[in-house]
Amino acid sequence: MRRDSLLYMIRRKLQVVASYVFPDWFLSKVYSKVILGRGVDLNNPQTFNEKIQWLKIYKFPKNPLVIQCADKYRVKEYLDEKSLRDREVPLLGVWEKTEDIPWEALPNSFVLKCNHGCAYNIVVRNKKLVNRAEIYTQLEEWLEEDFGRYNVEPHYSQIKKHLILCEEFLGDKITDYKFFCFNGSPKFMYVSIDLIHDREAEIGFFNLDGSKMPMKRDDYKDLESIRLPPLYDRMLSDAKRLCEGFEFVRVDFFVLPRGYYFAEMTFTPGGGMIPFNPPEYDYKVGHLLEILK
Structure with missing residues (x-):
């Protein structure tokens, strides 16, 4: 849905009103039902989406470091602490x-x-x-x-x-490497080419060795293969340093011919409502994440 469409703007206004009327757990169930066709079990979360929903309601808002790193300005202080300030755009x-x-x-x-x-x-x-x-x-x-x-x-x-x-x-020819990190360790990545142009983007999920995963997004052209960039090992090492201590975070980088830059840290990709294809990967990926209640 285009961000400048009337329907999109109406939906956003209704979501704001609903956020003042209904509790977060209820809205999470409703939105998941609308987007994924099923609700979420917040009492016994098993899938990736359920666990992210649980974390975003009950844990992330209470974690000062999550709040800092979700802030695209204050995350620079965290990069400083990790001696990675030179990776900034x-x-x-x-x-x-x-x-x-x-x-x-x-x-x-x-x-x-x-x-x-x-x-x-x-x-x-x-x-x-x-x-x-x-x-x-x-x-x-x-x-x-x-x-x-x-x-x-x-x-x-x-x-x-x-x-x-x-x-x-940085230019138009940017490749995004997004590392999905579970309990302080990157497990796989999501690579997109030409995402800045959105509709022309190619997106694919890959193991850390660059091999293709049997998982995809239906809303973009599937990226079938990649050639790992020259500084890939260094970038992966940076992702490991940045994800330390977090139950889940996605660490993103911009990759260019001349090198790479830190992009952002995302704690709730898709708001915890990612339409996995095939659907069983919601459970498989969920098993990688241990949430500490």
């Missing part, structure tokens, strides 16, 4: 309000994003060809949103300071 600026952005001083190409949710990104390839007022209006709308209320991801609601970040534009 170069930061051009950070502001609380759009009127503070020094537009004329920015380079011709850059990326604007907000720190407190997902998909709050605007890629500016040529600032002479974009409508600055429209961009500022969009950023201001995002700054007012409580992302955690949309798909029951309350750890995002704990990010109180909403900011605008400006990062260097």
